[in-house]
Amino acid sequence: MGKKWEWEIDAKTTDWTWNLKELLAYRHLLFSLVRREFLLSYQQTLLGPAWMLFQPIVTLITYVMVFGKLIPIGTLPPALFYFSGIILWNFFQDSFIESSGTFKSNINLFSKVYFPRIIMPISTITTHFLRFSIQLIFLILLIAYYAIFKDFKINFTVVTWVFPVAFICTGIISLSMGLIFSVLTAKYRDLYNLVSLMTRLLMFLTPVIYPLASIPAKLHWIVVLNPLTSLFELFRLSLLGKGTVSIPYLTYSLVFMILIFPTALWMFNKNGNKLIDVI
Amino acid sequence: MGEIILEVEGISKLYRLGTIGTGSLKQDLNYWWTTSILKKENPFFQMAGSDSVKTANQFLWALKDVSFEMNQGDTLGIIGPNGSGKSTLLKIISRIVSPTTGTIKGRGKVSSLLEVGTGFSAELSGRENIYVSGYILGMKRNEIKNKFDEIVAFSGIEKFIDTPVKRYSSGMYVRLAFAVAAHLEPDILIVDEVLAVGDADFQKKCLGKMREVSKTEGRTILFVSHSMQAISNLCDKAMWLQNGKKKDFGEVSSVVSKYITGVQQHQLRQSWDNIEEAPGNEFISFKNVELIPHLKSVDQPLDIRVPLTFKFSFWNKSDNVLLSTGFHLFSYSGECIFDIPAAPAYFNKGLIEGECTIPGNFLNDGSYFISLIIVKDTSVQLYYFEECISFDLEDYRGEIKWYGKWSGAVRPNFPFRLSKAEDA
Numbered sequence: 001m002g003k004k005w006e007w008e009i010d011a012k013t014t015d016w017t018w019n020l021k022e023l024l025a026y027r028h029l030l031f032s033l034v035r036r037e038f039l040l041s042y043q044q045t046l047l048g049p050a051w052m053l054f055q056p057i058v059t060l061i062t063y064v065m066v067f068g069k070l071i072p073i074g075t076l077p078p079a080l081f082y083f084s085g086i087i088l089w090n091f092f093q094d095s096f097i098e099s100s101g102t103f104k105s106n107i108n109l110f111s112k113v114y115f116p117r118i119i120m121p122i123s124t125i126t127t128h129f130l131r132f133s134i135q136l137i138f139l140i141l142l143i144a145y146y147a148i149f150k151d152f153k154i155n156f157t158v159v160t161w162v163f164p165v166a167f168i169c170t171g172i173i174s175l176s177m178g179l180i181f182s183v184l185t186a187k188y189r190d191l192y193n194l195v196s197l198m199t200r201l202l203m204f205l206t207p208v209i210y211p212l213a214s215i216p217a218k219l220h221w222i223v224v225l226n227p228l229t230s231l232f233e234l235f236r237l238s239l240l241g242k243g244t245v246s247i248p249y250l251t252y253s254l255v256f257m258i259l260i261f262p263t264a265l266w267m268f269n270k271n272g273n274k275l276i277d278v279i
Numbered sequence: 280m281g282e283i284i285l286e287v288e289g290i291s292k293l294y295r296l297g298t299i300g301t302g303s304l305k306q307d308l309n310y311w312w313t314t315s316i317l318k319k320e321n322p323f324f325q326m327a328g329s330d331s332v333k334t335a336n337q338f339l340w341a342l343k344d345v346s347f348e349m350n351q352g353d354t355l356g357i358i359g360p361n362g363s364g365k366s367t368l369l370k371i372i373s374r375i376v377s378p379t380t381g382t383i384k385g386r387g388k389v390s391s392l393l394e395v396g397t398g399f400s401a402e403l404s405g406r407e408n409i410y411v412s413g414y415i416l417g418m419k420r421n422e423i424k425n426k427f428d429e430i431v432a433f434s435g436i437e438k439f440i441d442t443p444v445k446r447y448s449s450g451m452y453v454r455l456a457f458a459v460a461a462h463l464e465p466d467i468l469i470v471d472e473v474l475a476v477g478d479a480d481f482q483k484k485c486l487g488k489m490r491e492v493s494k495t496e497g498r499t500i501l502f503v504s505h506s507m508q509a510i511s512n513l514c515d516k517a518m519w520l521q522n523g524k525k526k527d528f529g530e531v532s533s534v535v536s537k538y539i540t541g542v543q544q545h546q547l548r549q550s551w552d553n554i555e556e557a558p559g560n561e562f563i564s565f566k567n568v569e570l571i572p573h574l575k576s577v578d579q580p581l582d583i584r585v586p587l588t589f590k591f592s593f594w595n596k597s598d599n600v601l602l603s604t605g606f607h608l609f610s611y612s613g614e615c616i617f618d619i620p621a622a623p624a625y626f627n628k629g630l631i632e633g634e635c636t637i638p639g640n641f642l643n644d645g646s647y648f649i650s651l652i653i654v655k656d657t658s659v660q661l662y663y664f665e666e667c668i669s670f671d672l673e674d675y676r677g678e679i680k681w682y683g684k685w686s687g688a689v690r691p692n693f694p695f696r697l698s699k700a701e702d703a
Contacts, residue, residue, distance in 0.1 A: 005286075005384040009374060029414035036411055040402050043443075112393045113415055114374040273377045277294065 026119055033123035034130070052131050053138055056086050063209055071210045076242050077146055083139055085208040088167060088235055091132040092174045092228065093199050095125045099178025100195050103186035103275055110276055117272045118265075121182065125175045132167065143239065159238050166235035169257050170228060176257070176264035183271045207232045212244040224249055227256040284499050285349040285372075285467055290381035292342040292367050292523075341367040343523045344381070351466075354493045354500040356514035356531060358507070358538050364523040365503045369393060369469050372501065387466025390416055394471070396456035401445035405436060405455055408444055412459050426462045433484075434458035461488045467499045468492065483680060489513060507535050507580070507673055539580040539673065547572070547670055554594060562600075562661045563653055566592045566630060570649070570668045573639075582673035583690060586639040589649060589668065592632035602626050602661075605652040606635050609666075610645060616688050623657055640692035643685055644674035 042048045063082045073081045099121040103110065106120050146152035154160075185192040203209075205226045212233050215223055223229050230249040237243030342364040349355055357365045370376045372383060373391035398415035399408050409430055413423040423430075431437055434455040436447070444452055470489070490513060493500050504510050510517060510531065517534035519527040519541075526541075527534050550567035551557035557564045568591040572581050579585070589606060603623035608616040621633055648669040653661045674685070 004386070006386045007384070009371065009378065009383040011378050011380050025419075026414070026417075028420045029411075032407075032411045032414050036400060036403060036407065039407065040400065043402060109398060109415070111370075111375060112397045113391060115415060115417065276376050 022116055023119070026115055029115060030119055030123050030126065033119070034126050037123070037127040038130075052134050056083065056090060056135055059086050059090075067209050072214050074211055074213065074242060076236075076240055077150065077152060080139075080143060080146060080152070080240055081211075081236070082209065083142060084236055084239060085232065087132060087135040087139060088170060088232060089203060089206065089208045090135075091128055091167065092170050093203070094131075095128040095171065096174045096178045096181075097196055097199060098128070099124045099175060100181035100185055101192060102178070102182035104182075104189075104192060107276075118179075118268060121175060121178055121268075124178070125171060129171060136167075139239070153241070155241055161238070163235055163238035166231045166238065169253065170231050170235075172261055173227060173231075173257050176260040179264035179268040180260075183267055183275065186271075186275045202226070202228075205229075207236075211236070211242070227253040229253075282351050283348055284351045284353075284387060285383070285385040287348070287372070287383050288346050288381055290342055290345045290368070290371060290378045290383065291340060292364070292371060292376070293379040294339045294341050340523045342371070342378075342520075345520070345523075345525050346381075347518060347525065347528055349467075349499055349501075351499055352493065352497040353516060354502065354514040356510035356517040356535075357501065357503045357520060358505075358510060358517055358535065359520035359526075362522075363520040365520055366393075366471060367523075368520070369471055369501065369503060372467075373469055385467060388417065388464075389467045389469065390460075390463045390465035391469035392416075392460045392471065393469070395453050395460070399444060399452070399456060402443055404443055405431075405440040405447070408455070409459055412456065413463075416460065416463055417465075418463060422464065430458045430462050433461060433488075457485055461485065461492075464496075465498065467501070469501045471503045472505065486513060507539065508676060511535055536578050536580070539578075547668060549667060558662075558664055558667075559593065560662055562596055562655070564594045564596070565664060565667075566594060568649075568651065568664070568667045570670055580673045580675075581670070582675040583642060583644050584639045584675055585672075586636060587670075588634055588636045590632070590634040591651060591667075592630055593653070595626050595628055595631050598627045600626060601656050602631070603654045603657055604633055605654065607650040607652065608637075609648050609650065610688060614688065616642070616647070623654075641689055642672055643687050643690040644672045646671045 042051060045051060047054055060079060060083050063086070064078050068078055102121050102124070110117065143152070143154065147154050181191065181195055185195065205223055206228045207223065212223060212229060230245060230253040233243040233245045234250065237245050345368060357368065359365050367376070369391065370393070371378045373389060373393065396412070398412040400411065403411065409427065410423055431440055436451050436455055439447065439451065444455070447455070486509065489500065492498050502510065502514060514531045516529065517531040518525060519534050519538050527537055548567070548569040550569070551565060554564050557566065559565055571588045571590060573586045573588065574581070595602065601623050604621045606619045606621070610616055619635060646669065648666045651664045651667055655661050
């Protein structure tokens with residue numbers, strides 16, 4: 001016993017204070033926040049959890065009708081092509097936009113009680129990941145339907161099994177960008193409005209409603225500059241068997257992810273405590 | 280007991296007042312462009328000349344070099360006027376904001392209750408909220424499970440536990456929220472004025488629960504309140520913060536009585552020796568304003584029972600004027616409690632004095648300020664001396680064991696009797 005301190009608070013802004021032990025101690029908070037999110041989204045709604053599928057299906061129908069005639073998508077069945085793009089994109093967009101508002105929307109909580117701040121964006125991405133998983137299962141069922149009834153050929157190769165790489169990397173990039181922007185939007189309110197606008201524009205630089213193969217050579221570089229591009233193509237290549245994936249571009253996406261993720265964690269942690277004074 | 284559980288050493292917190300970094304992106308870009316690229320002075324502080332750079336970059340020490348220690352089982356009350364750094368200190372110990380300098384070392388789990396209902400969502404049921412809020416406050420799954428029934432019983436809302444809390448009355452909401460908080464089992468509990476909520480019965484329960492927690496379970500409590508009664512009731516020790524500095528620390532009774540007399544002295548009188556510097560104009564100049572409490576002894580607190588005499592004197596600078604004065608009493612929120620005019624009379628040049636007494640047992644507890652208006656010919660304003668006196672009236676409840684805010688602008692002690700009219 002004696003004078004043994006268990007914790008210490010001082011002025012230093014620590015760079016890596018999230019020890020996993022602390023996060024682990026708060027895991028139940030994470031689960032209950034995710035649970036709360038689902039309860040809040042679907043309570044007192046007529047369709048309830050069916051909204052998780054209803055929303056992308058309506059988007060799918062819109063895209064087929066609007067873009068179906070305009071943009072050549074190759075030989076894939078349009079429903080499969082668009083739906084795979086839509087769900088991956090929604091996963092990216094929703095988790096990015098929501099986590100970029102972490103400080104803005106949780107300031108009341110953050111200024112009243114301490115818990116590892118990163119729990120909030122993690123719960124955001126977990127929620128959207130679960131939603132995405134359900135949509136992914138629907139996509140797989142849809143693929144099976146096309147394979148059985150519509151004569152759609154699936155080739156099971158090694159590549160088929162790498163589709164988790166695509167959405168895991170997309171998720172990490174989304175979370176990282178969300179963390180960075182959560183700090184920026186807390187400092188500069190203006191940016192928050194810009195975030196959703198930017199995201200909408202980014203969609204057109206990502207192969208969501210078109211395949212990379214249909215992009216004219218002149219514009220190719222812009223789309224490839226987007227680190228999400230290879231991941232979306234990889235997602236389609238693995239699940240649907242059609243996609244333009246090259247090792248250099250994919251490496252570029254992975255390196256981008258490996259660089260941005262620790263940067264984002266560092267930035268979020270470094271500024272987390274200071275921002276409470278500013279907001 | 281007796282072992283040191285919390286050591287606060289030289290804690291300071293600096294806030295920037297004329298902050299440059301909190302504006303819009305445009306402002307920051309502009310700042311960066313002018314200072315870094317054009318190598319000019321700060322664009323935002325140039326209007327009023329070079330001196331303004333100093334004043335605009337004002338810093339505020341919300342806390343300055345505060346140190347203290349707490350042993351296990353101590354209950355420490357933190358008192359001080361608004362803006363003295365009480366809440367900042369609690370936030371630093373709770374790890375919500377980080378200190379500018381200094382260190383805090385401690386042992387065991389810290390829980391802070393800076394507000395009632397942290398983490399509650401209106402849409403969720405009481406049951407769900409107990410879990411979410413419990414987790415946010417740092418409880419473990421098993422802790423909540425084991426105490427769930429106890430929490431529900433304490434809050435007294437068994438019937439509504441599966442109803443969304445948005446359908447609760449505000450009293451029920453507060454009771455449930457406090458019930459969760461009361462069943463935290465931290466080693467150090469930090470409480471910021473949560474007692475000012477709920478009905479009388481529930482408040483008694485809360486104070487009782489807190490006392491029980493500290494006395495029988497040996498938990499350490501830090502408690503901020505403006506109610507000297509609650510502090511005296513609950514705490515063994517007290518710390519008085521004034522302008523971010525520790526002014527006194529020690530046994531609760533001595534600190535509280537020093538605080539009460541200390542606050543009394545510096546707000547209750549103003550006088551001017553030099554007529555040039557005194558407030559006034561070409562018609563009148565003030566000599567002195569004073570509020571004299573009729574205390575029975577020196578250390579009696581200035582509470583609602585004390586009669587107060589407001590005295591003032593001013594120089595009248597013109598002959599043969601019909602003068603009158605109006606004595607305005609305002610509550611801290613700016614509401615006028617009363618406006619008492621003095622009967623008009625003719626005066627020549629010279630010193631004029633006046634006084635008016637507010638009887639004891641008339642005003643409610645709270646903060647007040649007095650403004651004085653001087654009027655010529657019953658309607659022409661000569662001078663309005665705003666907020667010349669400010670004072671706080673402490674609460675006094677006597678035998679009534681209820682600590683909620685007593686409502687009403689005044690609390691007159693009119694005779695009020697209950698008697699039996701008929702046997703059952």
